[in-house]
Structure formats: C-alpha cells, structure tokens
Amino acid sequence: xxxxxxxxxxxxxxxxxxxxxxxxxxxxxxxxxxxxxxxxxxxxxxxxxxxxxxxxxxxxxxxxxxxxxxxxxxxxxxxxxxxxxxxxxxxxxxxxxxxxxxxxxxxxxxxxxxxxxxxxxxxxxxxxxxxxxxxxxxxxxxxxxxxxxxxxxxxxxxxxxxxxxxxxxxxxxxxxxxxxxxxxxxxxxxxxxxxxxxxxxxxxxxxxxxxxxxxxxxxxxxxxxxxxxxxxxxxxxxxxxxxxxxxxxxxxxxxxxxxxxxxxxxxxxxxxxxxxxxxxxxxxxxxxxxxxxxxxxxxxxxxxxxxxxxxxxxxxxxxxxxxxxxxxxxxxxxxxxxxxxxxxxxxxxxxxxxxxxxxxxxxxxxxxxxxxxxxxxxxxxxxxxxx
Amino acid sequence: xxxxxxxxxxxxxxxxxxxxxxxxxxxxxxxxxxxxxxxxxxxxxxxxxxxxxxxxxxxxxxxxxxxxxxxxxxxxxxxxxxxxxxxxxxxxxxxxxxxxxxxxxxxxxxxxxxxxxxxxxxxxxxxxxxxxxxxxxxxxxxxxxxxxxxxxxxxxxxxxxxxxxxxxxxxxxxxxxxxxxxxxxxxxxxxxxxxxxxxxxxxxxxxxxxxxxxxxxxxxxxxxxxxx
Numbered sequence: 325x326x327x328x329x330x331x332x333x334x335x336x337x338x339x340x341x342x343x344x345x346x347x348x349x350x351x352x353x354x355x356x357x358x359x360x361x362x363x364x365x366x367x368x369x370x371x372x373x374x375x376x377x378x379x380x381x382x383x384x385x386x387x388x389x390x391x392x393x394x395x396x397x398x399x400x401x402x403x404x405x406x407x408x409x410x411x412x413x414x415x416x417x418x419x420x421x422x423x424x425x426x427x428x429x430x431x432x433x434x435x436x437x438x439x440x441x442x443x444x445x446x447x448x449x450x451x452x453x454x455x456x457x458x459x460x461x462x463x464x465x466x467x468x469x470x471x472x473x474x475x476x477x478x479x480x481x482x483x484x485x486x487x488x489x490x491x492x493x494x495x496x497x498x499x500x501x502x503x504x505x506x507x508x509x510x511x512x513x514x515x516x517x518x519x520x521x522x523x524x525x526x527x528x529x530x531x532x533x534x535x536x537x538x539x540x541x542x543x544x545x546x547x548x549x550x551x552x553x554x555x556x557x558x559x560x561x562x563x564x565x566x567x568x569x570x571x572x573x574x575x576x577x578x579x580x581x582x583x584x585x586x587x588x589x590x591x592x593x594x595x596x597x598x599x600x601x602x603x604x605x606x607x608x609x610x611x612x613x614x615x616x617x618x619x620x621x622x623x624x625x626x627x628x629x630x631x632x633x634x635x636x637x638x639x640x641x642x643x644x645x646x647x648x649x650x651x652x653x654x655x656x657x658x659x660x661x662x663x664x665x666x667x668x669x670x671x672x673x674x675x676x677x678x679x680x681x682x683x684x685x686x687x688x689x690x691x692x693x694x695x696x697x698x699x700x701x702x703x704x705x706x707x708x709x710x711x
Numbered sequence: 712x713x714x715x716x717x718x719x720x721x722x723x724x725x726x727x728x729x730x731x732x733x734x735x736x737x738x739x740x741x742x743x744x745x746x747x748x749x750x751x752x753x754x755x756x757x758x759x760x761x762x763x764x765x766x767x768x769x770x771x772x773x774x775x776x777x778x779x780x781x782x783x784x785x786x787x788x789x790x791x792x793x794x795x796x797x798x799x800x801x802x803x804x805x806x807x808x809x810x811x812x813x814x815x816x817x818x819x820x821x822x823x824x825x826x827x828x829x830x831x832x833x834x835x836x837x838x839x840x841x842x843x844x845x846x847x848x849x850x851x852x853x854x855x856x857x858x859x860x861x862x863x864x865x866x867x868x869x870x871x872x873x874x875x876x877x878x879x880x881x882x883x884x885x886x887x888x889x890x891x892x893x894x895x896x897x898x899x900x901x902x903x904x905x906x907x908x909x910x911x912x913x914x915x916x917x918x919x920x921x922x923x924x925x926x927x928x929x930x931x932x933x934x935x936x937x938x939x
Binding site: 357358359360363364365385386387388389390391393394397398405406408409412413456459460471472473474475476479482492493494706707 | 749750751752753754756757758761762765766767780782792793795797798801805827828830831832833834835852853855
C-alpha cells in the first residue's frame with residue numbers, strides 16, 4: 325500500500341470549475357489563527373463549495389514552544405512545571421502523568437495519602453475543566469448565560485485550589501514521590517460543602533441549556549463519529565467514549581485510588597455532538613461520586629516520600645506510562661541513558677493532537693456554522709496540540 | 712464622570728457649564744470605553760479573557776467588556792500567552808489591523824519575556840515587545856484577574872494623562888503594573904544600571920592598599936634577601 329503525502333501548497337490549490345453550467349467554483353476560507361472559536365491559535369483551512377464544507381485542513385503549530393526538546397535539558401522534577409502549560413485545564417493530571425512515568429522508571433513507591441490527594445485533586449480539576457467547556461460551548465453557540473453560570477461555579481473550585489496549592493490555573497502540584505503541599509485541615513469540609521452545592525447546580529445546568537430546543541437542534545445528529553473511525557484516528561477521552569468505545573484508563577488500568585471507588589464510565593451510543601455533550605455532563609456527576617467516596621477516607625502519612633533535594637536517577641531504558649486527563653489519554657515516554665540526570669528524550673502523546681484530526685473526519689458535508697459546534701464539542705486545547 | 716475631567720464647572724441658573732480642554736474629554740472617553748480584542752494564545756487567556764469577563768470578576772466595571780473577535784473593531788490588544796516565531800508575523804498583522812489609537816497590555820511572563828520557555832526553547836519570541844509596542848506589562852504566570860484589573864487601571868490612567876491630539880504619536884513610557892504607578896521601565900532600568908555601576912566599579916589600587924596582605928607583601932619586599 326502506498327500513501328501519497330500531499331503538501332499544504334498542493335492542498336491549497338483550488339480545483340478548476342467543472343465544464344457544466346451548474347458546477348460551482350470551490351474556494352478556500354481561513355479560520356484562524358486568530359478566531360474566537362479556536363480558543364487559542366489554530367488555523368483551519370476550509371475548502372468550501374458555497375457554504376458546504378468539502379474538506380478541513382488543520383494547520384497547527386502557532387503555539388509550538390518546543391517543550392519536548394526543553395525537557396531534555398531538565399531533570400524529572402523540572403519537567404513538571406512545563407506540563408502545566410500543555411493542557412492547562414487539566415494541569416494536575418498532566419503533572420501526575422509525568423510523576424507516574426518517573427515513579428515507574430525510578431521505582432519510587434508512594435503511600436495511600438499521596439495517591440488519595442492526587443485522585444481528589446484530579447477529579448476536582450476534571451469537574452472544573454468540564455464546567456469551563458460547558459460554558460464555552462454555550463458561548464460559542466450564542467448562549468452567553470451558560471458562560472456566566474459556569475464561571476460562577478468554576479470560581480469556587482479555583483479558590484479551593486488556590487487555598488491548597490497557591491495557584492489557580494498552573495498548579496505545579498504533583499511531583500515525583502509525592503505532592504507539593506499537604507491539604508489544609510478544613511479542606512475536606514470545604515469539598516463536602518462544594519459537593520452539596522454542585523449536586524443541584526448540575527441539574528440546573530441541564531434545565532438551563534441541555535433541554536434547550538436550539539441547542540438540541542444544533543447538536544443532535546451533527547458530526548457523527550463512529551467508534552471504528554474514532555479508534556483509527558486515535559481519539560481518546562470523552563470524544564472516543566461518546567462514540568461507544570468504553571476506554572477509560574481509570575477503569576481499565578486503575579491507578580491512584582480509582583481501583584477502590586465505584587463509578588461508571590459514561591458512554592455514548594451514536595457519536596454525534598450531543599453524545600459528546602452529554603458524556604461530559606455525566607462525567608461531572610461521576611467525578612462527584614468519586615470525590616464523595618474518597619473525601620472521608622484520606623489515610624494518614626507523609627505527603628512526600630522523597631526529600632525535596634533527593635536525586636532521582638532513572639536507569640537506562642525506555643519508559644512509557646499513561647493517564648486519563650479531562651480530554652483523554654496523556655502518554656509520557658521517557659528515554660534515559662542512565663548517566664545524565666535529565667532524560668535523553670521525552671515525548672508526550674497528547675490527547676488533543678489526536679482529537680483534533682477528528683475535525684477532518686467530521687466536518688465534510690456540514691456548513692461553516694456546524695464546524696463551530698463540532699470543534700466546540702471536541703473540546704480542544706490548542707497548546708496541548710502544539711506542545 | 713464630569714468630576715474626573717480636569718476643568719472648571721461654572722454653575723448657571725439653568726444648569727452648569729464645563730470649561731475644559733478637548734484632549735482631556737477625548738482621553739477620558741477613550742480610557743473608559745476600551746474594546747479589547749479576544750486574542751488569547753495560551754493559559755493566560757482563561758484568566759485574562761474568560762475569568763475576567765465572567766460574573767465573578769466583572770470586567771464591565773471598568774468599561775472594557777466589549778470583547779471583539781475582529782481586530783478592526785478593537786483598540787486594546789491583550790496579549791495573553793506565549794508568542795512563538797510562527798505566530799509573530801500574525802501578531803504584527805493583527806496589531807496593524809486594529810483601529811487607532813491602539814493599546815497593548817502584555818499579560819503573563821510568556822508575553823513579557825518568554826517566561827518558563829525563555830531558555831532552551833528554539834521557537835519562542837522573548838517578549839511580545841520585540842514585535843509590537845507594549846503600554847502596560849502585567850507580570851504573573853498567569854496573573855490573577857485582580858492583577859489584570861490593576862494593569863487595566865494603569866492603562867486607563869496612562870491614556871487619561873497621555874496623548875494629545877496635537878501630538879498624536881507621542882505616548883507615555885510603558886508601565887510595569889505590579890509596581891506603584893508612575894514608575895516607568897526607564898526608571899527601573901536606570902536605577903538598576905546605577906546600582907550595577909556602583910557595585911561593579913572597583914578601584915583596584917585603592918582597595919588593595921587597605922588589605923592586610925598588601926602591607927605584609929610590602930614589608931616582605933623591603934626585607935633584604937635572607938638567602939645565604
């Protein structure tokens with residue numbers, strides 16, 4: 325089998341109009357790099373026939389900072405703060421991904437308290453991330469009220485993070501062998517209060533936006549991604565689960581405290597934008613369930629098994645570990661030569677990069693306005709694509 | 712509003728008359744109706760454009776809530792996030808497309824100097840001020856929304872005091888908004904230069920005179936050779 329690689333110049337050459345009188349000229353429209361829908365800097369080149377999209381060509385790289393190359397000069401502890409800047413809406417989970425890979429490579433064993441705190445923080449962040457997505461989806465589709473509601477409640481979690489960690493967005497919290505700070509004495513009480521508050525709030529979200537006729541019309545049966553195609557594209561996270569593939573690393577290969585808690589994996593049936601929407605709404609509820617079960621059973625113990633100055637030596641070899649972030653599977657590959665303190669090569673398998681290419685499969689045949697729905701339902705974070 | 716404009720208010724039986732300059736009226740209007748461009752590249756966009764625009768921290772209290780998607784309708788560019796080399800020509804283009812007079816706030820470490828990517832990264836632009844002129848810097852990674860508002864207030868003050876219609880291109884010097892207002896980057900740099908020069912210029916001969924070992928060395932040199 326041969327694959328012909330088409331260059332961007334080749335793709336952007338408009339085809340000649342057909343000889344028939346009814347045939348129309350195809351043309352190109354740029355969406356981005358500065359476009360309100362991109363929520364970052366992403367260029368989508370649309371090949372259009374009238375208003376119907378024939379093809380979408382994503383051109384990423386407008387926020388490429390060379391994080392993977394930078395990691396080769398840094399030791400495993402110093403990598404952590406860079407992973408905050410990958411997918412900044414699931415910063416704790418990205419930190420954990422690297423910490424997990426390093427712990428696996430260097431044979432560091434953590435205790436129950438560390439794992440519980442990590443799990444709790446990750447789930448809080450998952451709720452926070454999905455809330456932001458919900459508000460932004462509403463804003464993209466013209467319902468600005470949703471944005472205001474989502475940020476009102478998201479701010480409570482942000483403040484909780486700020487109290488414990490000291491940062492609202494880029495946490496730098498989980499590190500190899502533990503977490504940065506212990507939780508405060510009133511943390512459990514505050515989380516319980518938050519859960520009590522969030523329960524009715526999520527139902528309110530449903531009555532506010534989910535049942536809306538306009539939203540239903542714009543989401544249902546739009547951008548159907550079937551399971552086989554999703555797997556072939558390498559999609560993960562809610563995008564894949566909405567297509568009916570129940571791949572959730574929290575259930576499949578339980579890490580942290582996920583093995584001890586009961587929760588369901590939200591799975592869609594059809595793979596359209598509505599399924600992706602409701603999968604995430606259900607994930608918020610499941611995350612709340614996980615927190616509810618864990619909040620009272622935080623074991624005692626130190627929050628760091630390593631000293632802050634302890635040298636982490638990774639033996640020679642290639643190590644890979646993966647974690648379920650709010651947007652899918654984040655894989656961390658470390659190659660170590662066993663001599664220098666910094667890894668020889670680091671690679672991040674970021675969930676958004678693979679989810680981005682779902683646009684190319686979903687968009688053809690739909691109108692420009694539906695591209696907005698589709699891209700918003702994929703929940704892309706652009707710096708994670710470009711790294 | 713009228714109280715904030717410098718001028719004389721004269722009361723008449725049927726109302727009052729404000730005697731002021733056109734500059735102060737125009738500048739006050741410009742400062743209180745900034746239209747920001749929704750230009751976020753990275754993490755700062757969440758805090759600077761989304762969280763500030765939402766209900767908890769409300770940017771419309773400062774008259775700058777009309778976030779536009781198009782550059783042609785905006786006059787304030789909030790550079791929220793890292794700018795890399797591929798994006799740099801586009802940023803310049805966006806800046807030139809904006810309506811004049813246009814203002815730039817650089818928020819976050821990345822857009823001020825490259826931030827965490829300053830070293831070892833081959834693709835980062837070390838500060839957005841290499842491409843476009845910046846009026847106010849708001850440090851942080853990312854800054855808190857309050858810090859951003861402080862920067863916005865600093866910009867409003869700059870606009871109110873700054874430009875005149877007779878000298879349209881002459882602006883005040885950029886301001887680092889985390890510091891007390893009025894201290895410009897030139898002041899900071901000047902102070903730093905003064906300190907560096909003060910500490911680095913060492914009179915070698917004079918300082919060597921005072922050392923104990925110099926005296927001993929001289930004594931030793933004066934001594935006749937004790938060799939047999």
